[in-house]
Amino acid sequence: MPCYVTYKIKTQIKATDVELFKTIAKEQNLRYTLERVDATTFSVVTTVPATGVMEELTIRKITKEAKKRNWKVKEIKQVQVKG
Numbered sequence: 001m002p003c004y005v006t007y008k009i010k011t012q013i014k015a016t017d018v019e020l021f022k023t024i025a026k027e028q029n030l031r032y033t034l035e036r037v038d039a040t041t042f043s044v045v046t047t048v049p050a051t052g053v054m055e056e057l058t059i060r061k062i063t064k065e066a067k068k069r070n071w072k073v074k075e076i077k078q079v080q081v082k083g
Contacts, residue, residue: 009046017057018042024056
């Protein structure tokens with residue numbers, strides 16, 4: 001009989017970033033639940049690591065802020081560093 005183990009992974013995001021998080025999570029087909037911690041914070045609970053979504057959220061926030069300040073935005077490919 002197979003045995004399945006499911007881990008719940010929690011992280012927190014600001015209330016201002018919820019809509020952007022939802023958009024990115026939908027693009028990456030991530031299943032999640034949002035729980036309000038307080039007026040400015042939400043807890044995100046997933047069954048898979050949400051690191052890709054959180055990285056994309058950070059990138060989009062930085063890009064949005066740069067465009068708002070009229071800075072030049074340049075696409076940079078991520079590279080893997082060998083140690």
